Amino acid sequence: MDTLLAPPADLGPARAALREVFGFDSFRGVQDQVVARVLAGESTLAVMPTGAGKSLTYQLPATMMHGTCVVVSPLIALMHDQLRSARANGIAAATLTSADSDWRETMDAFRRGDLDLLYVAPERASQPQFRDLLASTRIALFAIDEAHCVSEWGHDFRPDYRQLRPLMDAFPDVPRLALTATADAHTRSDILAQLGIPESGLIVAGFDRPNIRYAIRHRDNPARQVAALMAEQPGPGIVYAPTRARVEKLAEQLAAATGRSVLPYHAGLPPEQRAANQAAFVASEDMVIVATIAFGMGIDKPDVRFVAHAGIPKSIEAYYQETGRAGRDGDPAQAVMLWGVSDFATARQRLTEVEESRRQSERQRLDALAGLVETPGCRRTVLLRHFGEHPAERCGNCDNCLSPPSVTDATELARKLLSAVYRTGQTYGFGHVQKVLTGSNDIRVAERGHDRLSVFGIVTDEEARLLQPLSRALQARGSLTATEHGGLQLAGDAKAILKGEASVEIAIPPRREQGSRRRSRGGEANPIGDPLFDALRERRRELAQQAGVPPYVVFHDAVLREMAATRPRSRAEMGAISGVGAKKLEAYGDEFLSVIRHID
Numbered sequence: 001m002d003t004l005l006a007p008p009a010d011l012g013p014a015r016a017a018l019r020e021v022f023g024f025d026s027f028r029g030v031q032d033q034v035v036a037r038v039l040a041g042e043s044t045l046a047v048m049p050t051g052a053g054k055s056l057t058y059q060l061p062a063t064m065m066h067g068t069c070v071v072v073s074p075l076i077a078l079m080h081d082q083l084r085s086a087r088a089n090g091i092a093a094a095t096l097t098s099a100d101s102d103w104r105e106t107m108d109a110f111r112r113g114d115l116d117l118l119y120v121a122p123e124r125a126s127q128p129q130f131r132d133l134l135a136s137t138r139i140a141l142f143a144i145d146e147a148h149c150v151s152e153w154g155h156d157f158r159p160d161y162r163q164l165r166p167l168m169d170a171f172p173d174v175p176r177l178a179l180t181a182t183a184d185a186h187t188r189s190d191i192l193a194q195l196g197i198p199e200s201g202l203i204v205a206g207f208d209r210p211n212i213r214y215a216i217r218h219r220d221n222p223a224r225q226v227a228a229l230m231a232e233q234p235g236p237g238i239v240y241a242p243t244r245a246r247v248e249k250l251a252e253q254l255a256a257a258t259g260r261s262v263l264p265y266h267a268g269l270p271p272e273q274r275a276a277n278q279a280a281f282v283a284s285e286d287m288v289i290v291a292t293i294a295f296g297m298g299i300d301k302p303d304v305r306f307v308a309h310a311g312i313p314k315s316i317e318a319y320y321q322e323t324g325r326a327g328r329d330g331d332p333a334q335a336v337m338l339w340g341v342s343d344f345a346t347a348r349q350r351l352t353e354v355e356e357s358r359r360q361s362e363r364q365r366l367d368a369l370a371g372l373v374e375t376p377g378c379r380r381t382v383l384l385r386h387f388g389e390h391p392a393e394r395c396g397n398c399d400n401c402l403s404p405p406s407v408t409d410a411t412e413l414a415r416k417l418l419s420a421v422y423r424t425g426q427t428y429g430f431g432h433v434q435k436v437l438t439g440s441n442d443i444r445v446a447e448r449g450h451d452r453l454s455v456f457g458i459v460t461d462e463e464a465r466l467l468q469p470l471s472r473a474l475q476a477r478g479s480l481t482a483t484e485h486g487g488l489q490l491a492g493d494a495k496a497i498l499k500g501e502a503s504v505e506i507a508i509p510p511r512r513e514q515g516s517r518r519r520s521r522g523g524e525a526n527p528i529g530d531p532l533f534d535a536l537r538e539r540r541r542e543l544a545q546q547a548g549v550p551p552y553v554v555f556h557d558a559v560l561r562e563m564a565a566t567r568p569r570s571r572a573e574m575g576a577i578s579g580v581g582a583k584k585l586e587a588y589g590d591e592f593l594s595v596i597r598h599i600d
Helices: 012-022 031-039 056-064 076-088 103-112 128-134 159-169 185-195 222-232 244-258 271-283 316-323 341-353 356-374 379-386 411-423 430-438 443-447 467-477 494-498 531-547 557-566 571-575 582-599
Strands: 044-047 068-072 093-095 117-120 139-144 176-180 202-204 212-218 237-240 262-265 288-291 306-309 333-339 406-409 480-482 488-490 505-508
Touching: 012 031, 012 056, 012 582, 031 044, 031 056, 031 176, 031 202, 044 185, 056 068, 056 117, 056 139, 056 176, 076 093, 076 117, 076 582, 093 103, 103 128, 128 159, 139 159, 159 185, 176 185, 185 202, 212 379, 222 237, 222 244, 222 306, 222 333, 244 262, 244 288, 262 271, 271 288, 306 316, 316 356, 316 379, 341 356, 341 467, 341 480, 356 379, 356 467, 411 430, 411 467, 411 488, 411 494, 430 443, 430 467, 467 480, 467 505, 531 557, 531 582, 571 582
Parallel strands: 044 176, 044 202, 068 117, 068 139, 093 117, 139 176, 212 333, 237 288, 237 306, 262 288, 306 333
Antiparallel strands: 406 505, 480 488
């Protein structure tokens, strides 16, 4: 449910500017609420899902207000990506970063008041010299992107964000707009306090991304599983792997298995190779990049068709943000997580390295993630409830809704498994414990006298097939943990389960993955084999190469679909298409009209 403020004042001029600059006839979601507050000079925290058009809420007012909007953004790559899109729409924008050779010209243009937008990193914004620069001209707005970085409760805490409040306090008449896609109630409260925004300025849009299909599967062969996903999704994709070594190996395996262009990205690569791989991915219409979580926040690429995790993310917040990089254009997309019990064992071990003051909150985050992985119910429901929403019980667009798993009460079997772990000394791995429970005629079992234990052979054949999924579920929820030598030991609520004070239900995974080819909700698939659509895409590719920008900066696929469907004959008809603003109509209108006439 959206948290809305008072209805916006007359937004007629803003809607006219929206049509003129961006080519849209109406605002989406809570954009109008946010824009109205900005234009009224009121400070605001807007929590909006990725793909909901957060950047428009400051870019549009920046073209209407007197002065420059200063945008604080955490990554240079993200700033440059947004800079290209802003300039393509005719917005006077610039970045002031260590990577810019034209910084003197930018500062001169800023002092003259020639810029609508100036993008800077928090590290620069916190410097006294930058405050002096701001004092030399008129500032219309401070926009703080990725605002969760200001909070220690956020999943991407950046200390430099804490220095933004003193900077903004030096300009008390300038409104503040904080933007994030990922913040639970505690984090939202902290952002408001850290950035000096009143509680009355909070706007929370719904977190749902209905065009993304969520699926979570046990990891058995990640290269094969991701290759299968790539076969379904010919468009661009991001695959997250937990270590540099696994990034390199998986990228190599996927390229060999699929014949697709697959590149690695991690902090261990030479900077020039990292930059080249990222640029190639951003410009591509079918490339897959395998990366550590260092990749992504700086990518404003709307046509990513899938995000896959080859291991668990840090938290539900991180999962939401990372999967949110898929389908930002509103077209169908997939988010697939592949997990293993070792992921949770490693994550729980790392909790011991966290500062004592944050350990409990981090443990809660991990438990919440385990709940998402374990649930036999709707994934989207668990995800949205985590952020305080009250969704329907079923979404119809996740793996558990499309192919509901069988659910069984495994409490009694869990007691047998936990008892076997305890009676064998809490030093053996699952394989040994399984042999004990099933009464296996194994020499190691006999040598250790485990064939004489009361738990030897107490599991039936029917129960035996559930032991492995049960072991995974108990490790995910923390009832079992792995020792440094790979043995299993009791933890969490294990004693409560043994005493009959806690129950255990598990989902029995389907024998074969099903339903993956069903179309996702919330967007349309591109027309396959349509000569006009293909020709429009080819012309877009040529124009993008000439301009040195990614194809989506010229037009999104949705715009080309509408062109192919409506076949405009004049600039006026072309200008009526959603997403065709005045600047783009002037720059590209005749080019695409020529393609349409030629195909006809």
